Amino acid sequence: MSEATPSAPLRRNRLASLSFWDAVFALCVLIVCVLLILPLTKVLYVGFLDPETGAFTLNNYIEVLTRRYYVGALQNTLLVGAGGMLGACLIGVPLAYFVARYHVTGRNLISTVAVLALVSPPFIGAYSWILLLGNNGAITRAFRDLGVHLPSIYGTAGIILVFSLKFFPFVYLMTEGALRAINRSYEEAAANLGCSPVKSFFAITLPLVFPAVSSGAILAFVLSIADFGTPAIIGRNFRTLSTIAYNQYTAEMGGTPSTAVAISMVMIAISMAAVFLQRFILAKRRYAGSFTNLPIKKPLHGLFGAGVHAFCYLVVVLAAVPMVVVFYTSILATNGPVFTGEFGFSSYARVWNELPNVVGNSFLFATAAVAMITLASAFISYLVVRRETLAASVLDSVLMVPYVVPGVVMAIGFALTFNRAPVDLIGTAFIIILIVFIRRLPYGVRSTSSILRQIKPSIEEAAVNLGSPPAKAFLKVTVPIMLPGIIVGAMMSFITAINELSSTLLLYTGSTATMPIKIYSAVLDGEFGLAAALSTILLVSSGICVFIVFRLSESREGAFV
Structure with a gap:
């Protein structure tokens, strides 16, 4: 008891x-x-209902996957998704490597601007670049006065530009953290065996941080194909699945939005396929470090140091452009929708x-x-x-x-x-x-x-x-x-x-x-x-x-x- x-x-x-x-x-x-x-x-x-009879059908998906209008939007979506992902990697990976491995002046500023670019809405970037590179944008007018006609910001190139500058912080932040945590003995051994720094990066360093790079890349891809505001604002006649789904749903209001739903399910399937592809690739190999003998940052000198700083600061400037443009134009006096040229x-x-x-x-x-x-x-x-x-x-x-x-x-x-x-x-x-x-x-x-x-x-x-x-x-x-x-x-x-x-x-x-x-x-x-x-x-x-x-x-x- x-x-x-x-x-x-x-x-x-x-x-x-x-x-x-x-x-x-x-x-x-x-x-x-x-x-x-x-x-x-x-x-x-x-998505499996006939909008007129309500019967079960596969016609909605067949139409979305075969009709030229929808197939074109699907191709455009994959294009800007891949372009945004590639652009984010081309910016984020070098920036992460330079910041993690060298004493880059203004490292905190770079990270802060990257975070601010990450949390700002993508459509603000699209709107800002229109003010700069649109048909009557400030940069467009300046070059036009010099007799140089810049390509249009509208369409594929503009969307990919906005996505690259918006989503590169995912790749940068994840990769930079991973680069600071790997064992430098691997790279030192490669250097002792005669590997050049470039070869050592692609053969040793990049595989070790590939999980971080791929995670950032997948996020950039998924968010690029899901974004509605940017292609709607800057795309003009460039249609993506997100803009088509929105337009189709509003057109089908009052009835069964079967086509809009079928388009939506295709978008989900693409996103899930990208995530599972990344997991499949990572599962095929082991990516591991010992988290000991961590890298030591090196000083920067000469032309190489100047080039590294120029690249890092250029990225900062480009990432900050939307925020600066938005603030500047907000304090310009207007007469209705027209800027008067005064503050x-x-x-x-x-x-x-x-x-x-x-x-x-x-x-x-x-x-x-x-x-x-x-x-x-x-x-x-x-x-x-x-x-x-x-x-x-x-x-x-x-x-x-x-x-x-x-x-x-x-x-x-x-x-x-x-x-x-x-x-x-x-x-x-x-x-x-x-x-x-x-x-x-x-x-x-x-x-x-x-x-x-x-x-x-x-x-x-x-x-x-x-x-x-x-x-x-x-x-x-x-x-x-x-x-x-x-x-x-x-x-x-x-x-x-x-x-x-x-x-x-x-x-x-x-x-x-x-x-x-x-x-x-x-x-x-x-x-x-x-x-x-x-x-x-x-x-x-x-x-x-x-x-x-x-x-x-x-x-x-x-x-x-």
Whole structure:
């Protein structure tokens, strides 16, 4: 009897823990099923319906994969995806190598600009390059006065340029971290055997950091093919699957959007194929280092040093161009949509007088979504890290789906799912908040999971063994320790939430328009001053979040990848 008495509280604690976390797990699964699995299942289902009869058919996919109009869009999508990925690698890998292996003056500035370029919306870059290299852009006019006619920024080249300068930070940040962590003995051995630095890089160094390079490259590819704003703004007659899906869905409104859905599923298939291809390549070989005898940075001298610094600073300048152009044009005086050539704050006055609800919507929706993300990610990360079960692993894997599903696809799924009573959310602010929440939830989960793995389970187990309920032990003991990671995740989620365009463009109404939506429409209407003012507000908001992340993260750049 004396032996059984001490174990009774422990059994009660275990039962309470089981009950509490089982309830949390069930709630998380319910949220994921309703907001992610159900909309995507609806998209998949509608893709097999005949829009006129409602019967099962494969004609939608056959048409998308055989009709010249759609095949051309598919080829264009693959072209800009591959071009954006290649451009990101050609910029990111050399920049990472130079910064990791040499004493490059202004290394912190390079990383900061790269992060700021990463968190700024892609369509802002497209809009900025139009102001510079468009038919009446500043650089275009300057060269035209000299008798030189520059090629048009519109079309394939312009889209790839924007994607390369937007997404190279993924490759740079991941590769730079990997280069600093490999054993330099391999490269020293190659040099002793007579390998030139170039041959040593391709034969030794690049294979060792290939997982990091390929991860950044895949992210650049997936985000390039999923992006809607850039090809819509700068593409003109250059059609991609994302712009076709949007146009097709709006054309099929009131009926069954079978063709738009079929296009969307093709986009998902491309993204998933790219991810699985990368995993297949990595699985064929082992890429490992000992994390000892780490590289030592070398000083730069002579022409080589000048060339390295010139390359690094050129990348910084090109990456910063959109931000500088946006800010500069936002403080130019305007007369309606026309710049007067003088400085002034008329664009900001128009925002204040005409669009206060748009700015308010952006902050309100993003804040509401981030509050939900912060709460959900804290519990989900605990389940994923602490409960090492198959169900928790599946939940973690499913939460990666929003990374590869284009925003247009998610928007179509939401429109198909939540358009009838009792959950008719079309035209409401709540549907905007929900889609931003589920699309950006992985950012919060990844951030909180990473810091939770550094916390020993024995800390909270001690609290439970002393009689504290599991919920109280989690909130009072674990959450305070996780707080830096939670805040970082919230800031990253806020950055992406307030800049969201593709998933909200199909779901908004006049009363729920946000700044990215208004920027997109303003650029199409030639209201460049208004677009610049709104873009500056977005960039400043993102910059403040980046500053907070930098202050709270041990690895500044690592927090963003």
